Amino acid sequence: xxxxxDLIESERGKxxxxxxxxxxxxxxxxxxxxxxxxxxxxxxxSFLERAWFQRAWTFxxxxxxxxxxxxxxxxxxxxxxxxxxxRLLELSDWDLKLSRFQDTSKxxxxxxxxxxxxxxxxxxxxxxxxxxxCQREYLEQISAGSKPIDLLMGELNALLYSMRCRxxxxxxxxxxxxxxxxxxxxxxxxxxxPLAVPDYHGTVKQTYMKYCRAIVEKSNTLLLLSNVEDRPDxxxxxxxxxxDFSQDWTIALPSTGSGKYYDATKGSRPHSLPSPNxxxxxxxxxxxxxxxxxxxxxxxxxxGGIPFTKCAETLLEVPTKxxxxxxxxxxxxxxxxxxxxxxxxxxxxxxAKAFREHMLMHNSMAILNSESASGKGPELxxxxxxxxxxxxxxxxxxxxxxxxEILERKELYAEIRALRKLExxxxxxxxxxxxxxxxxxxxxxxxxxxxxxxxxRQLSAIFNTKRLVATSKGFIGAAPLSTRxxxxxxxxxxxxxxxxxxARSDGTHxxxxxxxxxxxxxxxxxxxxxxxxxxxxxxx
Numbered sequence: 001x002x003x004x005x006d007l008i009e010s011e012r013g014k015x016x017x018x019x020x021x022x023x024x025x026x027x028x029x030x031x032x033x034x035x036x037x038x039x040x041x042x043x044x045x046s047f048l049e050r051a052w053f054q055r056a057w058t059f060x061x062x063x064x065x066x067x068x069x070x071x072x073x074x075x076x077x078x079x080x081x082x083x084x085x086x087r088l089l090e091l092s093d094w095d096l097k098l099s100r101f102q103d104t105s106k107x108x109x110x111x112x113x114x115x116x117x118x119x120x121x122x123x124x125x126x127x128x129x130x131x132x133x134c135q136r137e138y139l140e141q142i143s144a145g146s147k148p149i150d151l152l153m154g155e156l157n158a159l160l161y162s163m164r165c166r167x168x169x170x171x172x173x174x175x176x177x178x179x180x181x182x183x184x185x186x187x188x189x190x191x192x193x194p195l196a197v198p199d200y201h202g203t204v205k206q207t208y209m210k211y212c213r214a215i216v217e218k219s220n221t222l223l224l225l226s227n228v229e230d231r232p233d234x235x236x237x238x239x240x241x242x243x244d245f246s247q248d249w250t251i252a253l254p255s256t257g258s259g260k261y262y263d264a265t266k267g268s269r270p271h272s273l274p275s276p277n278x279x280x281x282x283x284x285x286x287x288x289x290x291x292x293x294x295x296x297x298x299x300x301x302x303x304g305g306i307p308f309t310k311c312a313e314t315l316l317e318v319p320t321k322x323x324x325x326x327x328x329x330x331x332x333x334x335x336x337x338x339x340x341x342x343x344x345x346x347x348x349x350x351x352a353k354a355f356r357e358h359m360l361m362h363n364s365m366a367i368l369n370s371e372s373a374s375g376k377g378p379e380l381x382x383x384x385x386x387x388x389x390x391x392x393x394x395x396x397x398x399x400x401x402x403x404x405e406i407l408e409r410k411e412l413y414a415e416i417r418a419l420r421k422l423e424x425x426x427x428x429x430x431x432x433x434x435x436x437x438x439x440x441x442x443x444x445x446x447x448x449x450x451x452x453x454x455x456x457r458q459l460s461a462i463f464n465t466k467r468l469v470a471t472s473k474g475f476i477g478a479a480p481l482s483t484r485x486x487x488x489x490x491x492x493x494x495x496x497x498x499x500x501x502x503a504r505s506d507g508t509h510x511x512x513x514x515x516x517x518x519x520x521x522x523x524x525x526x527x528x529x530x531x532x533x534x535x536x537x538x539x540x
Contacts, residue, residue, distance in 0.1 A: 003031045004088055022092055047072065048112040056168040056177040063122045064180055083119050086112055117162065129185050130155040141260055144220040144267055148189035153219040156182060156195075160215075161227055165248045172200065172207045174245035194218045204246075205237055209278060212242050216281070217272050222495040226253060226514045230465055232482040240511040241281045241539040250465060253338060253497055253514055261345035262496045262516075266523035270494030273536065280508070281539045285492040286532040288517075288525055289475055291500070293317060295468025297481055308359070311336075311468045312385035318474040320393050324519045328476075329389060329396035331518050335468065335476050337458040338516045352399050354455035359386075360401040361449050364409035368417070412441055466516075475520070480513035487512055490537060491526050501537065508538045 007030060021027065028035045050072075052058055062068055068079035089112065124132060130139050130151035140146050143154030159178055168174050176198040186193045194214050202210070215224050227243040238244055253262070271284040295311040315328050322331045333355035334347060341347035341354075363383065370382075383403055390400035401409075419438040423430055430438075466478040471489065479487070479500050488509075489498050498520065500512040519525075525532065 003033065005084070007031065045112075048115060051167065053115050053118070054167050056163055056166040056173045059118055059121075059163070059166060060177050060180045062118050063125045064184060068122075082115070086116055086119060090116065114165070125181075125184070129181075129188070131185075131188065138260075142221070142223060144269075148191050149194070149218060150220060152182065152185050152189070152191070152194070153215060154223075155185065156215060157219070157221075157223045157227075160224070160243075160245060164227075164243075164245055168246070170200070171204045171246040172198075172202075175207060175211045205242075206278075208238060208242050208245060213272075213278075213281065216270060220269050220494065222270050222283075222492055222499075225492075225495070225499060225511060226497065228511055228513055230480045230482050230513055234510070239279050239281070239540055253462075253516060261340060262521045263523055264498050264517075264521055265491050265493055265495050265526045268493045268526070270492070275538065279540060283492050283494075283537050283539065284534070285490045285495075285537045286526070286529050286534050288489045288491055288498060288520070288532060289471040289473045291469045291479065291483055291485055291487045291489065292472050293470045294483065294485060295470075297463065297467045308363070309382045309385055312389045314468055314470045315389055315476065316385060316392075317470055318476060320396075322519065323473075323475065327393055327395035327399075329393070329399040331476050332389075332468075333399065333455075335478055335516065335518045336463065337455060338462050338478060339518065339521070341454060341458060351455060354452050356399055356401060357448055357452035358455045358459070360406060360409050361452055363401070364406045364413055367406065367410045368413050409445075412445055416441055416445070462516075469515075471517075475517050477515050477517035479515040483512055483515075489515060489517060491520075491529070491532070492537065497521070501539075504540070508540045511539050 022036055022041070025035060062079070070077040070079060070082055124135065127135075130136065131148075136146075136151065139151045139154035142157065143150045145151075156178065159181065160175065163174055163177065166174070166177075168177070175195075179193070179195050179198055182195050183193050196210055196214065199207075212224055216222065224243070225241060227245075227249075228241065229244060229247055229249040231240070236244060243249075273282040273284070275282045293314050295314045296308065311332065315332050318328055318331075320328055322328050324331070326334075330352065333352060336355070337347060337351070339346045341351045363386070367380075367383070380403065383406070386400065387403045390397050390402055416438060419430065419434060422434075423438075462478055465481060467481055467483065469477050469479045469483055471477070477489070477498075479489075483500050484502070488501050488503060490501050490509075492499055497514045498517050500515050501509040502512055503509055
């Protein structure tokens with residue numbers, strides 16, 4: 001390993017983007033070492049997959065300890081050695097060598113990923129935790145404050161989200177495992193720990209409720225509510241405002257995004273009022289709008305092969321000029337990615353080109369696949385709403401490909417597929433002209449498709465847990481998958497994002513989840529809240 005470290009340091013001095021592959025024999029030639037076998041990598045993967053590294057309690061033990069020694073059987077390993085190994089692996093093609101999966105989209109399942117996050121946080125603790133200079137600005141952003149207690153609450157909100165992927169035999173430990181970390185920070189800042197001392201007499205439900213209420217009451221924002229997972233069947237044992245921290249859940253608008261990019265209530269503070277009982281939480285808020293129609297989910301758009309039919313139908317219900325003055329086609333692409341691209345919000349205007357290519361690629365493949373499945377001609381009626389949207393304004397026609405363009409791209413995909421089938425069924429039967437033609441088409445298509453990748457990745461990240469919605473006032477947004485027509489959108493005081501609520505017959509509400517509503521994410525509606533209906537919202 002020292003030889004490899006020396007090589008990396010030398011090469012990175014010449015090229016900061018230097019990377020290497022453990023499958024490349026030239027690497028071992030330069031090191032003068034024999035090639036590492038897959039058997040050794042398999043053994044390393046088994047070690048990194050051990051449950052101990054994934055436990056909630058061991059996270060606290062590692063990050064707070066002055067020195068960590070790892071003992072496995074009769075073998076001893078210093079934590080710094082393990083850290084160096086993982087750092088070297090991270091710079092390489094370790095995902096291919098260690099992963100049990102060929103599908104690299106399952107990157108979170110690659111052995112060692114969780115240890116890396118622990119390693120990073122241990123360094124963060126050593127540099128002062130929430131008081132670390134480079135972390136302080138970020139925490140001030142998401143916590144809306146600069147006092148020690150504000151920084152602590154920002155840190156705890158982020159930690160609670162990250163702890164959900166860890167394992168615990170006793171589900172209460174998903175929150176109790178943070179008590180020691182919070183205590184360390186409180187000692188450094190000379191403030192009282194807002195979290196209750198671990199008490200295993202209470203149930204999991206009571207424990208989660210107690211911790212959530214404490215965090216909301218001490219926080220300047222409602223970021224905790226963004227941690228609530230989508231509950232389609234409403235069968236959770238927890239009140240709707242309490243996240244089930246034992247479930248690993250990917251939030252589409254994570255705390256980092258919600259706090260960094262959005263401020264739907266213009267820096268207002270939460271107002272948690274006395275509730276009828278411990279299962280309720282009463283907050284101040286303003287009713288904004290009601291959901292009237294729903295677009296497709298990510299499953300329907302992607303794996304289902306639906307060509308944005310419902311999304312287009314939803315857009316056709318709103319005026320061609322949106323409340324922001326933008327064309328509704330622009331509102332569509334911005335909403336599909338929550339207006340984030342290239343670590344910028346709002347997304348830069350050039351993102352429209354990536355959206356156009358994505359639509360061209362997605363819809364042409366949808367037509368081709370439907371032809372192949374049915375054996376008939378293309379089901380063009382499903383594309384009619386999008387064609388209407390594209391033809392509705394000059395701006396829309398520049399952003400959304402026409403049906404003729406989609407069919408033209410479809411023919412290219414069909415030709416590539418036919419040539420591949422011929423090559424696979426009769427090896428060596430293709431003429432030189434066919435091979436050259438296939439390569440030319442493929443290269444041209446790939447060049448265009450590459451332009452769509454950033455948009456496609458962001459779209460998938462958002463719509464993995466969201467769907468497009470339209471409201472009675474003509475607004476467009478991205479709301480939880482379980483959103484229904486008739487659900488209400490509220491601006492809750494302290495919320496960085498709008499929330500979807502479901503009214504109940506007794507006057508209370510169920511929290512469905514956070515949402516993105518284009519045109520009100522920076523407080524535009526909240527600034528005119530005198531025109532909205534103010535109310536006390538009791539979540540159950």
